[in-house]
Amino acid sequence: MRDNLIPVIVSRKWQIAKGYHAVELRTTSKSALPPFNDGSCVTLCLNSTGDNERIYPLLGVSSLSDGYVVGTRQDGDGRTGSLLSRFPLNERDEVFVGSPQSPPTILDDRARSILFAGGIGAASIVGIAKRLASAGQRFEVHNFARSADRAVLREEFDALRSHGKVYHHFGLSDDLFAQKSSHAMSPTHANTQVYCSGPPAFMDLIERQAREWVYAANVHKIALGDQTAC
Structure with a gap:
């Protein structure tokens, strides 16, 4: 027990x-x-x-x-x-x-953060974006969904536009998704913090692309569903 x-x-x-x-x-x-x-x-x-x-x-x-x-x-x-x-x-x-688990949120005025959300992972990413906004950090969010009506917490992302850049991407093919996410990170500084939450394949792609530009320790995956850790 x-x-x-x-x-x-x-x-x-x-x-x-x-x-x-x-x-x-x-x-x-x-x-x-x-x-x-x-x-x-x-x-x-x-x-x-x-x-x-x-x-x-x-x-x-x-x-x-x-x-x-x-x-x-x-x-x-x-x-x-x-x-x-x-x-x-x-x-x-x-x-x-169980007890709530808080994902790592790195506060560094010298670095910016890029956040990627897919599916219900948007709930975790918008929370991290709120924490970054409260701390006055530089960030941009890329929210992906199969259609606009399937976008989770879209209004909460839009409410953060005065604090950071917010982009919504709807109905993209796998190839276009890969192009959009790659473009969001190229080029970027090695000390950039990258956060992602969504389906496993979504996060794996973001991680592979991010590691071409940033330190491995700067890639933060927030796993949901039948995972073993948050």
């Missing part, structure tokens, strides 16, 4: 973009949950032994001390036995939540 797991109930679920939902989790004991920073994520498990764990981004839109709101992709792909089907997060479901 994992000692840091807290039982919670799914209290609400609503759409935030086509194919994506926000899910509110409330503690069964009405006790306060640990605080978290923008861009943080949490591990949810189906039981107290830590089985079938899955990592979700915290949206940070709940004003309830006994509630978290996480972002999730809708189970609509029809794949039998998929992890989403086994972890549906329907209203009144009980799951177990």
Whole structure:
């Protein structure tokens, strides 16, 4: 049994973009949950032994001390036995939540940051961008989605335009996506910080491209879903 797991109930679920939902989790004991920073994520498990764990981004839109709101992709792909089907997060479901984990956010006035978001990974990236904006850091965001109506937290990205550069890319082919992401990093200084969160193939491509320009330690991947670390 994992000692840091807290039982919670799914209290609400609503759409935030086509194919994506926000899910509110409330503690069964009405006790306060640990605080978290923008861009943080949490591990949810189906039981107290830590089985079938899955990592979700915290949206940070709940004003309830006994509630978290996480972002999730809708189970609509029809794949039998998929992890989403086994972890549906329907209203009144009980799951177990771990302590929030905050992704690394490097604050350095001498360097700029480039952030890449795909799918529900936008929730983590917009949180990191907010932290950079609050610290007065230079940054630019590239948000990718299959269509405008599938873009998660688009308005929150747009609200950061007075602090940094924000670009949305919709409906790109794989080749065009690779061109756009490569162009965003070429040329860039070796001390530039690169952040990415999205599907595994998305992050792998960003990492390969980034390592052509920046130090390996400056590439930060925020892994969600059925990963083992945030």
